[in-house]
Amino acid sequence: MTTTHTVLMGDVLRGLRAMPEQSVQCVITSPPYYGLRSYLPDDHPEKSQEIGLETTPEEYVAHLVAVFREVRRVLRDDGVAWLNLGDSYNGSGGPGKQNGGCIGPTAALAIVGTAGRHISGLKPKDLIGIPWRTAFALQADGWYLRAAPTWTKANGMPESVTDRPTVSHEYWFLLAKSGAPTFWTHRDGAGQRTPPEPDYRWIDRTTGEETAAEPGGWRDELLPDETKRWRRKNLWKGTDYFYDADAVRKPLITADRPGNRRSYTPGSASSYRIGTGHESQIGSFAGLPLNPAGRNRRTTDWWYESVDALIGDLEEYVAHLKAVREGRGVYLTPDGMPLSLNFPTRSFKGAHFATFNVNLITPLILASTSEMGCCPACGAPWRRVVETIREHGLADNAHPKDEGLPETDRGKRLHRRTNAARAAGEAHDHSLGGSTTVGWAPTCTCSAGDPIPCTVLDPFLGSGTVAEACKQHGRSSVGCDIDDRNLEYIQARLKISPASLDQVLGLAEYRVVRV
16 A cells, blocks of 8 residues: 655644544644743744743643644544653743753754743742643543553653652653544444444353344343353444554563563463562462463553663663674764664654654554554544454362452352352363454445555654654654754655655655645
8 A cells, every 4th residue: 555644844733724624543743842942943934833932831731722623623533642742840930041052963952941931820840740731631622531651761861950850751642532432343244333233142151152042031041150141242342433452462471481570370361469570360360361462552561662672772782892892993883973772762863852762653553543544435444353262271269369359240250150160060161262363344334445544643743753653554644844944854764755765666655735
């Protein structure tokens, strides 16, 4: 599939208003932070429109709310937005830091800072709380605030402070437009955009077998442990917004995949105890096999991935030191610079200061847009078709800690049924569902042909990190930026040239539009 990458040069609100509504599947962006630095020169014609230089936090938040109202218009109802924001501190009212520029490649940026700006209502040195002020304002404006994972940076910017820790984390807010189903998917077929009639199946808990015919008296039939024999399941499932959890699952560590300080019974669930680390799970789910597809991505995974990246960089640096020692010289990169470490923030040779690692936003793209693409007629994303895998394994007797659990607890019911079956001399194994991808299906009824790449919007494109990640993973992109100087960096990231290979082969198209 051919991806398209569009850059709208000009004020962000003008750029967004030039876009059709419901035209992008996902938004990933990092606006200029409040009171941190100015990216535009003083003589820029749209200097007054630059976000981040507002007089008060309230004005800054109001500005972002206005931008995100336009974002909500161009974002599909089944889409999500990821917003990255950092924080800043209230000043003391003194002279502050009004540098005319920075040293080295950031000389084009003017450090603004809030040290000399005292904000009414806040005490000196107060943490302003910009990320959460903005998140709550967007929530009040109609957005659904769904998650707030932190981005922990191993090489955060140094701060000349001695009375608090250096701030080295930021937030990514997951925002959704809808809190009610926007489309419905069927286990065995294509989805649709209107509420369907239920399509029920009845599952026998003793055998796992499924029937489409309603069993007589199924509501009242009980097993020896007094739990219901039949479970009714609707094959239609309503979905508020597109989120492909299977695209970003993390592999589970088992005896076959050993990890440091972790000890697992082969293929079984585990628990963590302070002082002893991971050990075999006890209680409700003891002995259950792990989902072969892996576990759901956690908000903490970005931190662990940052650590993994740091470890990898240190290993690379050790190899560099060995090369220097053995070669009796300095090992240089192809561009003639000494080898340096690529920490979680992205090293970028240019005047743009606030760049982040492509690997940081890759999971956001993979989870929030369909790998298969979207309908060429209506833009509805194709969904992953997942087949549930049933594996069986013996469960031990319930642990004493489970005695106080209510009888409606699934784990408690599981053990009661197991114990009753064991006492009766019957089979007493039980299943745990795993999953595997078996294909893809549309979530609409257009039947408009092969899907096209999903589109990701970045209203504050900057140096083009989001566009670069989209190109790497087969998604199209649209970005807005007010600073013409960033166009050079965007072209460098996307490797745009008059005769670039992907253009010659028809794999990508690029365009720049003045708004």
